[in-house]
Amino acid sequence: MTRLQQEIVAEARRWIGTPYVHQASCRGGGCDCLGLIRGVWRGVLGGEPAQVPAYTADWSEAAGAERLWEAARKHLIERPVPAARPGDVLLFRMQGGAVAKHLGFLSQAGPTPAFVHAYSGHGVVENSLSAPWARRIVACFAFPERNN
Numbered sequence: 825m826t827r828l829q830q831e832i833v834a835e836a837r838r839w840i841g842t843p844y845v846h847q848a849s850c851r852g853g854g855c856d857c858l859g860l861i862r863g864v865w866r867g868v869l870g871g872e873p874a875q876v877p878a879y880t881a882d883w884s885e886a887a888g889a890e891r892l893w894e895a896a897r898k899h900l901i902e903r904p905v906p907a908a909r910p911g912d913v914l915l916f917r918m919q920g921g922a923v924a925k926h927l928g929f930l931s932q933a934g935p936t937p938a939f940v941h942a943y944s945g946h947g948v949v950e951n952s953l954s955a956p957w958a959r960r961i962v963a964c965f966a967f968p969e970r971n972n
Contacts, residue, residue, distance in 0.1 A: 860942045861929075912964050914961050937953035
């Protein structure tokens with residue numbers, strides 16, 4: 825793993841135990857899945873690349889707009905899902921035909937993959953990337969390299 829990837833995984837794991845709070849992004853205080861991504865970005869890269877407008881839990885399902893996917897493409901580097909590496913952001917479609925609306929960080933690859941995510945009712949946890957989770961992945965993104 826590169827140094828950046830190691831830092832992303834370490835920072836994501838620092839958020840474990842943070843309670844789930846919709847639209848929040850405060851380590852220890854509360855966050856949702858997007859808030860976790862935002863918080864890790866701040867911890868590793870500094871200021872966020874854009875202001876996040878208020879959003880509902882349904883992520884524009886009624887309109888079918890892939891707003892989360894579009895925002896990820898704008899600020900992150902898309903890579904093929906099979907090429908996912910620890911530290912990468914995974915985008916999940918929780919139900920067939922619905923918009924993709926869940927995010928997490930791949931924390932471990934190989935024969936026992938795992939990911940860190942903020943999950944409603946559970947808070948920030950690290951879970952096995954089991955088959956039921958893995959089959960819901962629709963996209964993978966890397967953080968951009970730092971501008972040093």
